[in-house]
Structure formats: C-alpha cells, structure tokens
Amino acid sequence: MFDQRFFKITVAVLLFHAGLLYLVQSGLARKFTEAVISPEIVARIIPLEPPAPPAPPPPKPQSKPEPPKQVKVTTPRPQPQPQQPKVEPVASLPPTPNAIEAPPAPPAPPAPAAPAEPPAPVSSAPRAVGIGEIQCSPPQPVYPSQSRRMGETGRAVVRLTTDESGKVVKTSVSTSSGSSRLDQAAEDAVKRMRCKPYMDNGRAVAVTAQQPIAFELN
Template identity: 45%
Template sequence: MSRRSSPVVPPQTRATRWLGIAFVLIAHVLVIGWLMAQRLLPMPDEAVTLMVNFIAPPALQQAAPKPAPKPPEPKPLPKQPAQQLVAQAPVLSPAEPVAPPLPEVPVVESAPAAPAMPLPAGPVALGGELSVVCPERRSPAYPPMSRRLGETGKVVLRVTLNAQGRVAKATVNQSSGFNRLDEAALAAVREWRCTPAQRNGQAVEATALQPFNFVLEG
C-alpha cells in the first residue's frame, strides 16, 4: 500500500495566517481600550468582587390555630307575668285518714312577783345603852371647877352612829343642870368607837341614849 503524502503549505499562506491573527488581536486590544476609555468597562482597580451567598428560605411558620367560633348567644326569653303563689288545702280522698287536731296547751300565766318590801327609812334605834355596843369608850373627866363648886347631876345624851360605827351626832337629851357637866359628857362620847348596827345584813346608822352620872365622893 502506498502512503498518502501530507499537502505542503506554501510559505506565503502561513504568513497570511499570522497576519490575520495579529490583526484580530490588535483589533480586540483597540476595542477594549476604547471601551475602557469610555467607562463602559470597569478599570481593574475599580473591579469589585461580588460574593453571592445562598440564603436558605425561611421555615414556613406554623399556621396559628383558628379561634374556636363563639357559641351563639341565647336569645332572651320573653318576660312572663309574675305569678302569685296561693296555698291551697290538699284534696283528700275519703279513704285517707285525717289526723285529729292537737289539743290546745293551756297557757299558764306566771303570778306577778311580790313587790319588795321597802326598807324602813331612818337610823335603827338601839334598845339598850350605847356603851353596850362600844368596845372603845372612856368615861368623861370631872371638871375641876365643878368639883370645887360641888356640882353633880345626871346627863342623858342622844347619840347617832354612822355605818362605820363612829359618832356622827351627839346632843343633850336631858341636862344635868350644869353646863360644864353636859359639855364634859359630850366631849367624852364623841371619841367612842362602836360596832355598826345591822339591817338585813347591811351596816346602817343607829341611834341610842347614853346616861352619865356625875357624883362627888367623900
């Protein structure tokens, strides 16, 4: 078998190819330079690198539950006229037993309380002499002038005791006839301390008579 020989390119054709390629390159350079001069293409210094980040789509929000529908409001009932309740006696059949009425309980009226007996007013009159109920007592002093003059006599005093047993009042019920003897008896009895009189368990005032005999001996 015979080998085919590769065609031989003449030197002029090669030169023409290179000239065409150079012309195309020069034309591209000129066009790029003109575009850069017209600011149609950004300068290398002005070129900005853009970073693109893929953002995941937001998760779908769960749909909020719908509020439950409100129940329909009840319609107001029409007002009915007020009814009066009247108690009626039940109707009993002849076969139903009827309880006999309860006997009336007699009302016992309480007897009126007896009025309290009022306590007698005024002091209690002692039956005996005052000296009987007076443990603290002293005899009257005989006046010296009455001794010299020989004055004697009997003095009877009316004495009033208070509820504490002290002499509240003393007066001459019967005079001795001599003023000095009467005053000596009054001065002595005013110092006496006596036991209070009792009425219904309470201490009360009392009155009594007390005699004094003024006698000179020798």
C-alpha cells in the first residue's frame, strides 16, 4: 500500500538538501558566514581634510609685440695707419753644450686603501603597528540652556559606528559626563558628524571609533 505521508517527508528532505546545495554553490552561505564572524574594526578619528582650492584661471593671451625698427648702419672709412720703423731680429744664442738635464723625480708610492666601513647593525626591535584612522568633521555640540543655567560641566566620550558610506549609523555614551543632558547633547553632536568611508584593502567597511566632547563654561 502506498504511504503518502512517507512520500511527502521524502520529497521535503530532498528539496531541503537541494536548496542547501544551491546555497553552497552560489556562495550565499559563505557571504552569510563572513558577515556573522567578521571582526569589528576600531579606528582613531582625525580631522577631515578641507576641499582642494579651485584651479587658477588660464592667463590671458598677450598682444603681439611690435616689430623692431630698422636702423641704417654706416661703416666708417678706414684711416691710413702710420708706418713703423723696421727692427732687425736678434739672433738667439745656441744652447750650452754642458747643460745636463735633471733626472725625473721617482713616482710617489700609492696611498694605502681606506679600511672598509663595518655594516650597520640590524635593529631587532619590533616595528610599531599603527591603528586605523578615519577622517570626520569636528563635532559641534550645543550647550543645553538648562545645564548652562545650573552650571553643569563635564566630559563625555561617545562611541560611534559608521557604515560603508561613512555615515554615522549608531552611537552610545561609553563615558558619562555626570549629566544626562550633557550626554544627550554630546550624542546628538556625534550623529551630525560627516566621515569619509574607511578603506580596508581597497574596499569600504564599517568601523567603530570614540569621540570625546567637553562641556566647559567660560
């Protein structure tokens, strides 16, 4: 007798395995695993660079220079030179036969070769590894009016997370200033910050950083 329940269970198991095989072949399972176990990147915030100034306008074409004026040059006539009296040449004396040439000087000994410099010692100290940096605009907190009237001051540290486009998508107060109003004002200022995407091996990734904000009354 044909059992429909057993047939349905068998078809469901086969479909489940077929779907799992498709996920493995298409790479969706690998992407899902990387998204789950990808480590969190912590970066240090640095000021955002100002935009480059516009290029100067091209120079205006100069007017054509005027051609040089032609000047007539006259050659003066040569003046007759006065005749000089002739001078009889004096015969030179023959060389003395007893003259003895001096012997040539002996060649100088070669200079000793300079000693070779010893090779520079190789430093065995480990190289320092720097932390990642992300460029963000400086925060502009708004001092709460009630906190100003009450004389509340403090320093809050806000933890922020940016996505692949550099937008601040998550904030939390990691160190409180002692006032909930100042903490909220610091968190609101961090949410308004603009950041550049953090690049890791040529691709933009999410990153976490910390931004301190101090509230002081002059």
